Amino acid sequence: MVNLNGKLFSSEAEILTHKNRGLKYGDALFETLRCIKGDLFFWEDHYFRLMASMRIVRMEIPMEFTMEFLEGEIKNTIVENQLENEAVRVRVTVFRNDGGLYSPLTNTVSYLIEVEKMESPFYLISENAYEVELFKDYYVNRDMLSNLKSTNKILNVVASVYAQENGCDSCLLINTDKHVVEAIGGNLFVVHGDTIKTPPLADGCLDGIIRKKIIEIVEATEAYQFAEESISPFELQKADELFITNSIVGIQPISKYRKKVFKNEIGKNLVGKLNAKARMAQTS
Incomplete structure (x- = not known):
């Protein structure tokens, strides 16, 4: 399941339209991070980078977008996917809402949270050729x-x-x-x-x-x-x-x-x- 603005949908659900600005113009930001049994790796750093990036691209930061709010939304998505005891890859995408051409009609945003299971709870060094x-x-x-x-x-x-x-x-x-x-x-x-x-x-x-x-x-x-x-x-x-x-x-x-x-x-x-x-x- 994925989390779109606090509502959970099946990962197969068609929830984004052809008007989505992330699709049409790349008008979106994202963070990827690890979560191990409910603990988000370096969450404070990821959160403040996201907030700073939103300011740079002139997205309107919602009042509820506190560090605690987004952390709660991430953890809720993990629980709903029955991954609370697993190593999880989290992606949080923030995109400007629909409307406009290059010039947007609004600077308000939506967010999408995706999670998937990973194999290892900690960082490992690969011995494979690269x-x-x-x-x-x-x-x-x-x-x-x-x-x-x-x-x-x-x-x-x-x-x-x-x-x-x-x-x-x-x-x-x-x-x-x-x-x-x-x-x-x-x-x-x-x-x-x-x-x-x-x-x-x-x-x-x-x-x-x-x-x-x-x-x-x-x-x-x-x-x-x-x-x-x-x-x-x-x-x-x-x-x-x-x-x-x-x-x-x-x-x-x-x-x-x-x-x-x-x-x-x-x-x-x-x-x-x-x-x-x-x-x-x-x-x-």
């Missing part, structure tokens, strides 16, 4: 809209098709300055020795929640140095490790880029710290 390639057909813009978790993801879709056509698991995206920005499904981190580096938001990468948590972990760990700097494609084959982060997988190691095969030592170390951080957030 090969990436650079996607150079189209570019990420260096602006604030690129930082948002919006449904304007046609670049990511086309890059995913390119990856499938070329036998890769994912692609790395570049911006208009030809700097590597992120992967199709998350933020990118590059490891050189004890330095862990990720592109700055000014380069156009997603303002990812797990990106933020990894930065906090690295900055608090004496064994590592952190750098938030632009990444040249030429750096990739010189790196010791590459990994991708997002709220569902946590840390996805990259095993191969072109002819370079990468280690996966720091990624394994960080995933334990990430799980510990998630548990601390749940109990605080």
Whole structure:
């Protein structure tokens, strides 16, 4: 079952019309997160990112859209799907209500909550091969809209098709300055020795929640140095490790880029710290 504005519908129900602005114009934002037995991973971070994004795109934030209200709606949807004792993937989509062409008739919004069962309650490091390639057909813009978790993801879709056509698991995206920005499904981190580096938001990468948590972990760990700097494609084959982060997988190691095969030592170390951080957030 899915939750549309507080009402529960069968997941097969046809509840959105051809007038939906998320469908017609990509006029929507979304958050994906983990929920483990009723505990939402990093919910406060997700909530405040959603509220900030709604302000940036000039959506009207309803008075009832408190952190407690949306958390309750998510948990109610999980219970109605009989997943309260499971690891759950949650997606909350907020879209401007119907009406208008590019210029909307209203800035009021609706929300849709979807949930599905996951296998693992915590973040795990995959030992499977994961090969990436650079996607150079189209570019990420260096602006604030690129930082948002919006449904304007046609670049990511086309890059995913390119990856499938070329036998890769994912692609790395570049911006208009030809700097590597992120992967199709998350933020990118590059490891050189004890330095862990990720592109700055000014380069156009997603303002990812797990990106933020990894930065906090690295900055608090004496064994590592952190750098938030632009990444040249030429750096990739010189790196010791590459990994991708997002709220569902946590840390996805990259095993191969072109002819370079990468280690996966720091990624394994960080995933334990990430799980510990998630548990601390749940109990605080």
